[in-house]
Each structure stands twice: as C-alpha cells, then as structure tokens.
Amino acid sequence: xxxxxxxxxxxxxxxxxxxxxxxxxxxxxxxxxxxxxxxxxxxxxxxxxxxxxxxxxxxxxxxxxxxxxxxxxxxxxxxxxxxxxxxxxxxxxxxxxxxxxxxxxxxxxxxxxxxxxxxxxxxxxxxxxxxxxxxxxxxxxxxxxxxxxxxxxxxxxxxxxxxxxxxxxxxxxxxxxxxxxxxxxxxxxxxxxxxxxxxxxxxxxxxxxxxxxxxxxxxxxxxxxxxxxxxxxxxxxxxxxxxxxxxxxxxxxxxxxxxxxxxxxxxxxxxxxxxxxxxxxxxxxxxxxxxxxxxxxxxxxxxxxxxxxxxxxxxxxxxxxxxxxxxxxxxxxxxxxxxxxxxxxxxxxxxxxxxxxxxxxxxxxxxxxxxxxxxxxxxxxxxxxxxxxxxxxxxxxxxxxxxxxxxxxxxxxxxxxxxxxxxxxxxxxxxxxxxxxxxxxxxxxxxxxxxxxxxxxxxxxxxxxxxxxx
Amino acid sequence: xxxxxxxxxxxxxxxxxxxxxxxxxxxxxxxxxxxxxxxxxxxxxxxxxxxxxxxxxxxxxxxxxxxxxxxxxxxxxxxxxxxxxxxxxxxxxxxxxxxxxxxxxxxxxxxxxxxxxxxxxxxxxxxxxxxxxxxxxxxxxxxxxxxxxxxxxxxxxxxxxxxxxxxxxxxxxxxxxxxxxxxxxxxxxxxxxxxxxxxxxxxxxxxxxxxxxxxxxxxxxxxxxxx
Numbered sequence: 288x289x290x291x292x293x294x295x296x297x298x299x300x301x302x303x304x305x306x307x308x309x310x311x312x313x314x315x316x317x318x319x320x321x322x323x324x325x326x327x328x329x330x331x332x333x334x335x336x337x338x339x340x341x342x343x344x345x346x347x348x349x350x351x352x353x354x355x356x357x358x359x360x361x362x363x364x365x366x367x368x369x370x371x372x373x374x375x376x377x378x379x380x381x382x383x384x385x386x387x388x389x390x391x392x393x394x395x396x397x398x399x400x401x402x403x404x405x406x407x408x409x410x411x412x413x414x415x416x417x418x419x420x421x422x423x424x425x426x427x428x429x430x431x432x433x434x435x436x437x438x439x440x441x442x443x444x445x446x447x448x449x450x451x452x453x454x455x456x457x458x459x460x461x462x463x464x465x466x467x468x469x470x471x472x473x474x475x476x477x478x479x480x481x482x483x484x485x486x487x488x489x490x491x492x493x494x495x496x497x498x499x500x501x502x503x504x505x506x507x508x509x510x511x512x513x514x515x516x517x518x519x520x521x522x523x524x525x526x527x528x529x530x531x532x533x534x535x536x537x538x539x540x541x542x543x544x545x546x547x548x549x550x551x552x553x554x555x556x557x558x559x560x561x562x563x564x565x566x567x568x569x570x571x572x573x574x575x576x577x578x579x580x581x582x583x584x585x586x587x588x589x590x591x592x593x594x595x596x597x598x599x600x601x602x603x604x605x606x607x608x609x610x611x612x613x614x615x616x617x618x619x620x621x622x623x624x625x626x627x628x629x630x631x632x633x634x635x636x637x638x639x640x641x642x643x644x645x646x647x648x649x650x651x652x653x654x655x656x657x658x659x660x661x662x663x664x665x666x667x668x669x670x671x672x673x674x675x676x677x678x679x680x681x682x683x684x685x686x687x688x689x690x691x692x693x694x695x696x697x698x699x700x701x702x703x704x705x706x707x708x709x710x711x712x713x714x715x716x717x718x719x720x721x722x723x724x725x726x727x728x729x730x731x732x733x734x735x736x737x738x739x740x741x742x743x744x745x746x747x748x749x750x751x752x753x754x755x756x757x
Numbered sequence: 758x759x760x761x762x763x764x765x766x767x768x769x770x771x772x773x774x775x776x777x778x779x780x781x782x783x784x785x786x787x788x789x790x791x792x793x794x795x796x797x798x799x800x801x802x803x804x805x806x807x808x809x810x811x812x813x814x815x816x817x818x819x820x821x822x823x824x825x826x827x828x829x830x831x832x833x834x835x836x837x838x839x840x841x842x843x844x845x846x847x848x849x850x851x852x853x854x855x856x857x858x859x860x861x862x863x864x865x866x867x868x869x870x871x872x873x874x875x876x877x878x879x880x881x882x883x884x885x886x887x888x889x890x891x892x893x894x895x896x897x898x899x900x901x902x903x904x905x906x907x908x909x910x911x912x913x914x915x916x917x918x919x920x921x922x923x924x925x926x927x928x929x930x931x932x933x934x935x936x937x938x939x940x941x942x943x944x945x946x947x948x949x950x951x952x953x954x955x956x957x958x959x960x961x962x963x964x965x966x967x968x969x970x971x972x973x974x975x976x977x978x979x980x981x982x983x984x
Binding site for chain 1: 857861938941942943952
C-alpha cells in the first residue's frame with residue numbers, strides 16, 4: 288500500500304470526508320432555499336408593480352382613450368428602468384412600446400408569464416422577462432412586464448458562490464482530514480513499529496505516550512500495562528521452568544536411585560518392599576510439588592470469572608484455624624483466632640483455603656518456637672480491603688529476604704533441613720494476586736507476620752447486596 | 758461389585774482391571790467413550806469409572822448422556838486436570854465423585870466402594886448409626902458409648918458421622934477433607950490424623966477392641982472390632 292493510500296484509508300480521513308459531504312449537502316440545501324425565496328420575493332414585487340401599472344394605464348385609457356394611453360405608455364417607455372411595455376392594435380400593429388412584438392400570443396389571464404423578449408431595435412437578442420397581457424376594450428392589447436435579467440444575474444452569483452465555497456470547503460476539509468489522519472497515522476505507525484519490535488522479541492519496548500492525554504495515549508498506557516503484565520508472566524514462566532529443572536531433578540534422582548538399588552540383585556523380598564514404598568513416597572512428594580506448581584500457574588493465569596463466587600473469608604479463616612488447632616495443640620503451640628463476621632470477598636474459596644493452609648503450615652513449621660509459642664490468625668476489614676493475618680513469634684525473616692522468599696522454590700538457609708517444597712508462600716502470593724490483592728511479609732517483632740490483603744465486597748445491607756450473596 | 762472402567766490408556770486400564778479383580782470385584786473395560794456409553798447404558802454395573810478425556814466421546818458428555826437416559830449408575834471421574842473448576846464441571850455433568858490423576862489405588866478403591874454403597878445402602882438417609890456399642894443420633898446430635906454420652910465438637914461429630922455412614926469401609930484422608938471440611942486440596946501435614954486421634958481418644962478410650970482403625974497406606978475405617 289502506498290503512503291498516500293494508507294492515509295486515505297485511515298479512519299480519521301474517512302470521517303473527515305464523511306463530514307465534508309454531509310456539510311456540503313447541508314450548505315447546498317440552504318443556498319438553494321435562499322435562492323428560491325429571493326426569486327419568489329422579487330417575482331411578487333414585479334407582480335405588484337405590473338398590477339399597479341395596469342390599473343393606472345386602464346384608468347388613463349378610460350379617461351382619455353387611446354391617445355392618452357399612448358402618451359402615458361410613451362412617457363413610461365422613455366423613463367429608465369426595466370419595465371416593458373407594448374401597446375398594439377388587435378391586428379398586431381405596434382402603436383407604442385419598448386419591445387418587439389413577441390412571436391407568441393400570451394393568453395389574457397391575470398398570470399405573469401416567464402418568457403423572453405427582444406428589445407425594440409435589437410431584434411435577435413433575447414432577454415428574460417415576466418410578461419402579462421392585458422386586453423383593452425376596443426381590441427387593443429397592452430403587454431406589460433419586467434425585465435428579469437438581474438434575477439438571472441443574482442441566481443448566477445448565488446450559484447457561483449455556492450460552487451466556490453464548496454470548492455474551498457472540499458479543499459480545506461480534505462487537507463484538514465489529510466493533516467489529522469496523517470498525525471494519527473504517524474502515531475499509530477510508531478505504535479505499530481513498537482508492537483512489531485515487541486513481537487520480534489524485544490519485551491522491554493513500550494509504546495510511546497505523547498503526553499496529550501488523549502484517547503491514543505490512554506490506549507498506549509493500557510497496552511503498556513498489559514505488556515508489563517505479560518513480561519511479568521513470561522519471566523515468571525521462565526523462572527518456573529528453570530526452577531523445575533533444577534529442583535525436580537533432585538527428587539527424581541533420589542527416586543531413580545531407590546528404584547535402581549531395589550532392582551540390584553541380592554536384595555531380599557522385604558528390602559524390595561521397603562524400596563518400593565520409598566519410591567511411592569518419593570513420587571507422592573513429586574506429585575505434590577507438581578500440583579502446587581499447577582495451582583500457582585492457574586492462579587497466576589487468573590481465574591475464569593464464572594468460577595469466582597462471593598464467599599465469607601472469615602468462614603474460611605475459621606475453618607482453617609479449626610482444622611489446624613489440634614495440630615498446633617499437639618506441638619504445644621497456642622492458636623489464637625480473631626475473625627470479624629461477614630467479610631465477603633469474591634474469588635475462589637478453595638484457593639484461599641489452600642493459601643491459608645500454607646501460611647498456617649509455615650507458621651507452625653518455622654514460627655512455633657520460643658518459650659510460649661503462639662500463632663495468631665486474624666481476619667478483619669481495613670478500609671475497603673479484607674486483611675487476613677497469620678502471625679507467629681518465631682525467628683521471622685530478615686527484611687532483605689522478605690521479597691525473595693515469595694519466589695518459587697525459594698527456601699531460606701535455615702529451613703533447608705525441613706521438609707517442604709518452597710512453594711507455599713508463592714502459592715499464597717499467587718492466590719492473593721488472583722483476587723486482585725497482595726501478600727505482605729512483615730515483622731511481628733518478634734516473629735513473622737504475613738498479611739493476605741484482598742479487596743472486600745461491598746457489604747451494604749440492601750437488596751442488591753443480598754442478591755449478590757445469594 | 759461390578760465395575761465398568763472407561764479409559765483409553767490400555768496400561769492404566771489393565772492395571773485397574775487387575776487390581777479391582779484382586780479385591781474380589783468384577784471389573785470390565787471399555788476403551789473409548791462410545792463403547793463405554795453403550796455398555797454403561799445396557800449393562801448392570803454398580804460403579805462407572807470414567808476418564809475425563811476419551812476418544813470418540815468425552816467423559817463428561819458420556820455421563821450427562823447417561824443421566825439424560827435415566828441411567829443413574831454412580832460415576833467417578835478420573836481426570837488429569839485436578840483443578841477446582843474442573844471438578845465442579847465434572848460434578849455438574851452428573852458425576853458423583855472426582856479423582857485427579859495421578860491417584861493411589863487405595864484412594865480410588867475407597868471412593869468406588871463408597872459410591873457402590875450408596876447404591877446398595879438403604880433408601881433414604883438413616884437417622885441413627887450404630888457400630889458396636891457406639892451410637893450416633895443424627896437428629897439430636899447425640900453420641901453415646903454404651904449408656905455414656907460422649908461430648909463432641911461439631912466438627913468431630915461430622916467426622917464421626919461420615920465414618921459411621923461408611924462403617925466397614927475404608928475412608929481416605931482426602932475423602933474426609935472433602936466431606937467433613939468441604940475443601941478439596943491435599944492436606945499438607947497430618948492434619949486429619951490429629952483430628953482422628955482426638956476423636957479416637959473420645960470414643961475408643963479404654964477399649965480393648967477399638968472401633969476406629971487406621972488402614973495403613975489408605976486411611977481409616979470404623980467397624981465393630983469385637984466381631
């Protein structure tokens with residue numbers, strides 16, 4: 288496509304042309320109407336004049352007969368102006384007048400007839416006129432009318448004005464359209480260029496924002512936000528595959544070693560059994576890791592909205608607390624629950640439950656130490672958010688490690704010796720993001736305080752609120 | 758118990774058929790959705806085990822097709838997709854239970870037996886369960902051992918209720934988590950075990966032959982130990 292062709296195809300240009308055409312039609316209609324009205328007014332004037340003349344001349348004729356009428360016509364013929372007169376006998380002989388007898392016989396009605404005439408002494412040159420025939424008693428005919436050449440001139444002027452203005456309108460409109468679409472096209476071209484570079488693999492490229500704050504800027508901003516999210520997901524994905532390769536090879540190697548040693552000759556039946564049991568256990572661990580990874584991936588990818596439901600976060604908090612209370616009790620850890628009622632959120636109850644299980648599990652694993660170990664699970668509304676807190680009084684996490692620990696497979700040095708996949712916090716964070724919330728890791732002084740912050744549903748008690756929850 | 762396994766992976770289905778036969782069940786196999794649909798609608802089975810993704814007719818259409826025909830044979834869906842929404846879809850299509858792959862055979866067996874029992878069990882829900890001298894009244898929420906009333910927390914009551922409903926059958930940890938707590942994820946630690954041991958301390962205290970048994974590698978079972 289040529290550059291110009293591209294320009295003509297832009298929406299901005301097409302819109303300008305469409306406006307232009309509509310505007311021209313409108314302007315044409317207005318001018319045509321004005322012209323018609325002007326002609327009407329002028330014709331009316333002529334009609335009135337002719338009417339008055341006829342009345343005056345027929346009076347002259349009634350008073351002084353043909354002679355006086357002739358003189359009167361004679362006087363009028365000599366006066367300057369566009370009035371036309373022709374007095375002739377019934378046989379057609381001209382008595383007095385300033386036009387040649389027409390080669391037609393107008394009927395003697397009261398109507399003005401639009402026709403052409405030739406001036407006296409200039410035969411062959413036709414001029415437009417409005418004429419009326421008046422029959423006098425005695426067979427004489429009086430043709431009275433008015434030259435309307437200036438009407439034609441006026442009409443021409445209007446027509447030309449319309450033409451000229453339409454021409455300029457079209458020119459300016461087309462140029463304006465071209466200019467506007469050129470500017471649009473330029474910016475869109477820049478955007479397309481960026482998009483092509485991004486598609487070619489440069490994920491750091493972003494769409495330019497002109498700063499005008501117009502719709503293109505808004506579009507670019509949103510696209511940039513989208514790109515940001517995509518690169519985030521992509522780097523997450525890359526990280527995951529790296530981590531999977533790295534962290535799954537270890538248990539897989541263990542699995543393989545166990546199977547191999549079981550196959551080795553000389554093993555007894557009971558040794559076989561023990562080895563196979565160990566293999567099953569190891570593969571169960573692997574399955575667990577895969578399930579956690581899949582769940583994170585699912586949560587990261589966002590949940591389809593038809594699987595989102597409104598549920599009470601406080602009920603989930605109480606469920607999980609109740610589920611873990613005996614476990615904590617067995618470890619000598621006190622589990623304290625404080626949950627506000629009616630903390631409605633939109634999302635997946637199952638995933639929130641899983642996230643909370645991970646947090647409580649972590650707290651029990653790493654934070655259930657000290658003289659009087661206790662874990663506090665809280666849920667409350669803070670502004671327009673529902674905050675679920677799991678706080679322990681263990682060693683906590685150094686500020687420098689807090690961001691890192693949310694990553695997949697990240698296990699801090701002092702936790703390596705304990706069972707775990709390093710996915711618990713990642714899943715909790717992914718679940719938080721999926722609910723348009725966030726996971727914060729804070730200092731409980733002493734201990735660790737993990738906050739799952741989710742947007743709250745409006746809890747105004749009204750028919751709509753109740754319907755949403757039904 | 759007659760089981761129809763509808764599964765296109767020949768190795769997996771062979772393994773299942775063999776394993777169920779070892780357990781004393783009659784197991785048959787259909788290798789694709791259409792064949793499975795035909796046999797399920799004609800034959801008299803106690804449980805269908807249906808793979809989610811099958812050639813010719815997928816598992817969910819198969820089940821909803823059977824349900825439209827009025828075939829109410831309990832169906833368990835096996836799926837490589839273990840997600841929550843997938844489970845919901847499966848149950849909506851008319852499936853009665855859902856097990857993500859990979860699974861332990863003991864888990865599948867326990868669930869299949871629980872489903873079959875639904876078919877053989879008494880029509881309508883019982884209001885009272887009894888195992889040995891342990892009695893549970895579902896209406897008054899009362900539990901007694903002999904003549905002694907045992908005070909249970911609400912969750913402990915539901916746990917015992919579920920175990921007693923499936924008395925004599927293995928109940929797995931995930932089955933308990935699903936039916937007693939209504940969550941479908943893997944319990945990470947020994948959460949369920951601790952709840953069981955609490956329950957055990959209340960109903961089996963000082964008993965020579967305990968009622969609540971741990972089935973190694975599978976789960977739990979409540980049964981009258983005196984028999």
